[in-house]
Amino acid sequence: MTDLTDHVRSLDSTGLPSYVYDLAALRTHAAAVRQALPERVEMYYAAKANPEPEILAALAPYVEGYEVSSGGELAHVAKAVPGRPLAFGGPGKTPDEITIALERGVERFHVESAHELRMLAELARRVAPGRRVGVLPRVNLPVPDGSLEGGSLAMGGRPTPFGLDPARAREVVVALTDGTYPHLELRGVHAHLASGLEAAEQLGVARAVVSWATGLGVPLTEVNVGGGMGVDYADPERRFDWAAYGEGLARLTEAHPGLTLRIEPGRALTAYCGWYVTEVLDVKRSHGEEFAVVRGGTHHLRTPATKGHDQPFSVLAVDDWPHPWPRPATTGEPGGTGAAPHGTGAAPVQAGGSVTLAGQLCTPKDVLARRVPAPGLRAGDRVLFALAGAYAWNISHHDFLMHPRPGFHFLNA
Template sequence: MIRPVYVHDLAGLAAHARRIRAALPERVELLYAVKANPDPVVLRTLAPVVDGFETASRGELRRLAEVLSDRPPAAYVGPGKTDEDLAAALAAGVRRIHVESPAELRRLGALAVAAGTPARVLLRVNLPVAAPGASLVMGGGPSPFGMAPAEALECARRPPAGVEVRGVHAHLASGLAAPLAGSVAAAVVRWAVAELGAAEVNVGGGMAVDYSDPAARFDWSGYGRTLAELLDAYPRLRLRIEPGRSVTVYCGAYVTEVIDVKRSHGEWFAVVAGGTHHLRTPAAKGHPQPFTVHRRHGADGPRTDGGPVTVVGQLCTPKDVLSRSATAGVVGVGDVLVFAMSGAYAWNISHRDFLLHDPPVFRTGDPREVAAGWAARPVRP
């Protein structure tokens, strides 16, 4: 038995990031949201392509300092920032701190004055912009994220000492197709410029990723054209976006081995090494993780009949489901399964200490080659 392995395709990641950058107007700053995948190899691969990194914790600030000591974070975001968090952001030289509330702004001002370091901020605003069809909504209604438009206007008019208000941040939803993402961005920009006179606007991320169709991709070219039209309308505007999942999700694969195959009450189950304590995405998102089957050399153990199969892990809970598939074909003991689209919100959001199983191994390369090499090894008796 080989321990499950995460494989990062760094060449594929770099090529995908370059395509995104090429599809965007030159005046749009592309920030990578570190929360999606903070693996050092991912950060190093993206560093030459993106314009900066968005961080959301002191841990992410430390990770970025360790991996890219010459790249101060472009943004520091998130609700519930403590004084220690804000002080760390100031000390790290973060270019823009995204402020979530009037109280947070006052605390930041006091810390900036004490440190003798001006805090340059964007005000996160919860604008009443509809995002029908979004998979995750964080604005447009009651929410812990951001401040009401009237509060933001008051903060901009009377900022505390030590604070320079540069503009607006609005991340209102995730799972947005390109046309909807473009219309949301346009609505945010129009409000920020008309009401606040903002010179800088960060319209967030949230670009859609379709786990049911790994070949489908967000229409970056169409989105780029919409942003170009916005910049034409507001030629002095500094515009930023901060995608995470849509940048790295395709570069990672989780590769593991089938331990057991069984039939229960008429349904097939394949039990694999590892599980959702390694790859939390399908449980968190409520979807089947796409996977392919690599037949194991010399495997002669139990196998399914090619019908629908539920792939589960080793945890003592019925929620440990990685995927349900009606099209996987025959799955047998010893076979190697490659779970695609595991490059974002995967290992880094997993409940890795549940049952204290061994962690997965990490390596770089082509996941298909890794799986093929694994499948070519004889099954141990």
């Protein structure tokens, strides 16, 4: 087993920044999640969270399939994990994308609108005349009251481009059962209403979706209740309560014999297995506050800028300073407040003082963590940003300022 800290120490400065993924940690986590889920609950991994082929392959034993949201993801995932079931979702599917998905024999289409359903029906008639294509209309249901706390993000229950308005969804679902679309087969209903929810809120969502779907009075075999299980960036040790969620889902499946539930988490599966590892290039004071500029920045790890949080980190002190010029360091003088540095097993810096960790971009938005304690932080010290395994590299604006791309390391493959 390669230890993360040892690996980071072994990297040369020119090998920074790097994304380091611990695939053993990913497998252990995914196995625990799988273990918590009852029978008749399938798990598809939402590939958009992190589509690195090594990540997709490491998850393969623990998931029933993969949710893809574009033709690009579809081709990529089909290549990385050949033969695994795919569900094709996402708004604005093009005729070309749908045609390719039909040619590849994609098992399930999450249909986002009445227009998309008509397009799919016609393309299925032409491209896949001999089979009935599995369809789950996506419905934009209200998120149950009290479910949207803190950092959660609603995609349903309000005007959004996602899924069918519930007022229209009923007729679309019913049209799939009355012979209008002989080349399509209604499998069930899909909903992804919010992200960043705790287990109790997720159960409320699951109950609401199942109740709406079964209340339609048409035969359904499956209901996909979406992803969106929360990751706490302020407290990385606290994880989504999969045991409680699994118990709640078990009660739901018991109440609906013959129905398979499906979930499609992304972030809560892969966030924990990745670190964005870099080094401090410069330390300075500006208008009474301390700043450390690290190699890289939000063009590699955009998550803290988009979600507005401090990316949790720990510091690996590097005592060697190979340069003839003086080494800048934080002074630890007052200048702000912040949370304690968080967890990778690397030794945390001593408490007190605060510093803003910024990247190399020419924008004040290039901040990875603001006014966090890191007294004594010096140029040359290494910083390990945790929870960088999901919505990190692949959602970032890599080419802004043309800095080099990070390295990628997959430990314990």
